[in-house]
Amino acid sequence: MTTDSAVRGPEVPDAHRRGRVKCVVWDLDNTLWNGVLLEGDACDVRPEVVEVIRHLDSVGILHSIASKNDRAAAWQRLTELGLTDLFLHPEIGWQPKSESIQRIAASLNIGLDAIAFVDDQPFELAEVAYAVPEVLRVDVVDLADAIRWPEFEPRFVTEESRNRREMYRTQSVRAEAEREFAGTNEDFLRSLDMVFTIVHAEREHLQRAEELTLRTNQLNSTGRTYSYDELDAIRVRDDHLLLVASLTDTFGSYGTIGLALVEKGDLHWDLRLLLMSCRVVSRGVGMVLLNHVTRLARDDGATLRADFVETGRNRMMQVTYAFAGFREIARDGDRVVLERDADLELPEASYVRLVTDPIRTATP
Amino acid sequence: MDIRQVSGDDITRQILEFLSAATGGTALAEDQDYIAEGLVNSIQAVELVTRVEQRFGIEVEVSDLDLDNFRTAGRIADFVRRKRAAAAPDTRDG
Numbered sequence: 001m002t003t004d005s006a007v008r009g010p011e012v013p014d015a016h017r018r019g020r021v022k023c024v025v026w027d028l029d030n031t032l033w034n035g036v037l038l039e040g041d042a043c044d045v046r047p048e049v050v051e052v053i054r055h056l057d058s059v060g061i062l063h064s065i066a067s068k069n070d071r072a073a074a075w076q077r078l079t080e081l082g083l084t085d086l087f088l089h090p091e092i093g094w095q096p097k098s099e100s101i102q103r104i105a106a107s108l109n110i111g112l113d114a115i116a117f118v119d120d121q122p123f124e125l126a127e128v129a130y131a132v133p134e135v136l137r138v139d140v141v142d143l144a145d146a147i148r149w150p151e152f153e154p155r156f157v158t159e160e161s162r163n164r165r166e167m168y169r170t171q172s173v174r175a176e177a178e179r180e181f182a183g184t185n186e187d188f189l190r191s192l193d194m195v196f197t198i199v200h201a202e203r204e205h206l207q208r209a210e211e212l213t214l215r216t217n218q219l220n221s222t223g224r225t226y227s228y229d230e231l232d233a234i235r236v237r238d239d240h241l242l243l244v245a246s247l248t249d250t251f252g253s254y255g256t257i258g259l260a261l262v263e264k265g266d267l268h269w270d271l272r273l274l275l276m277s278c279r280v281v282s283r284g285v286g287m288v289l290l291n292h293v294t295r296l297a298r299d300d301g302a303t304l305r306a307d308f309v310e311t312g313r314n315r316m317m318q319v320t321y322a323f324a325g326f327r328e329i330a331r332d333g334d335r336v337v338l339e340r341d342a343d344l345e346l347p348e349a350s351y352v353r354l355v356t357d358p359i360r361t362a363t364p
Numbered sequence: 365m366d367i368r369q370v371s372g373d374d375i376t377r378q379i380l381e382f383l384s385a386a387t388g389g390t391a392l393a394e395d396q397d398y399i400a401e402g403l404v405n406s407i408q409a410v411e412l413v414t415r416v417e418q419r420f421g422i423e424v425e426v427s428d429l430d431l432d433n434f435r436t437a438g439r440i441a442d443f444v445r446r447k448r449a450a451a452a453p454d455t456r457d458g
Binding site for chain 2: 183184185186187188219276281282283284285286287310315316317318319320321322323324325327328336341344345347348350
């Protein structure tokens with residue numbers, strides 16, 4: 001492996017390298033295939049490169065393209081090779097590659113430091129190093145070594161990871177439909193036929209649940225993280241509830257996007273953690289999960305209390321609690337206990353169909 | 365516009381305009397409980413609070429984050445007037 005600074009990324013502490021790359025941006029000529037398309041070369045695909053792409057795809061890393069090429073001709077060749085489905089938001093044209101990379105990052109809503117760029121041309125690697133230094137750069141000759149770097153090893157590989165590309169693809173179709181929708185936001189939400197499913201966490205949900213506690217910031221009531229083992233212990237306790245929520249609509253699934261951890265008492269239940277992924281933050285389902293937990297507590301003859309910790313990034317969750325009728329009843333520094341006004345009606349989100357499993361003890 | 369020149373009725377009108385835009389064009393009445401009707405999601409709620417702070421030059425503190433201050437456009441306007449009265453400099457003599 002070369003240590004030339006032109007073929008590595010910025011200096012990042014080892015602890016932050018693991019799983020940093022969320023999308024790999026590929027050159028085409030003499031990288032994905034042999035030869036130069038516009039010079040009439042055969043452009044046979046490099047099977048070892050496709051193998052790397054498929055492997056990374058299977059662990060949830062996305063792929064895109066930054067190629068200086070004729071767009072129609074390059075897409076035609078990719079179609080012949082049966083590879084078009086693998087790439088999201090490809091940038092094929094004559095703009096600088098740093099510009100293509102910035103557009104891809106914006107389209108995927110990820111940071112530049114979550115991108116790796118693979119090319120065979122020293123000039124392109126240097127241009128990217130200069131203009132977008134956060135990007136991890138890989139010379140294609142080093143590819144076999146590079147994919148063993150921790151940057152390409154996600155912290156979690158879950159069912160969600162395997163479906164990530166499809167979810168992003170669905171998301172761009174959905175966003176397009178939303179842009180073109182003529183009508184109110186409520187009409188649009190209604191047109192989505194959303195189904196929100198809340199179930200007791202089973203073991204198969206726990207990796208994703210752990211991931212959610214680490215990755216969710218804005219709609220996170222305490223910022224506390226829980227390990228797989230902690231969650232596994234909690235989910236089988238009689239005095240606790242661990243609920244996970246998922247959402248689907250006419251376009252497809254958003255995956256598992258919410259979590260509620262409740263400690264059940266006789267007089268009141270304590271909602272220790274409530275979180276909702278930023279993927280669904282514009283869908284109004286945070287309130288639906290909160291209201292569901294409130295309803296379960298009420299049916300058990302208990303009022304609902306909630307822990308809240310101001311993390312500096314979760315004011316949205318604070319406002320969500322306030323708008324759901326919660327008031328502060330105790331405070332210790334940044335740590336707050338909220339309680340819901342028991343007389344308040346429970347609103348129903350009319351545009352979401354709620355599916356739940358019956359109350360029961362989770363199977364160990 | 366200087367925020368001090370915003371009159372009482374303007375406050376309600378501006379809040380209604382913003383609420384209507386935030387809910388994608390739904391026409392709302394001053395006393396309509398748009399929260400109970402599920403018309404705002406978490407993003408719109410936090411945008412609303414931020415907009416009220418910026419537009420009317422007040423700070424919504426944690427203790428102000430109460431459903432009763434926000435559940436209708438009229439209540440938000442009342443809340444804004446209370447906050448501004450409390451923040452107004454004391455100009456009395458003596």
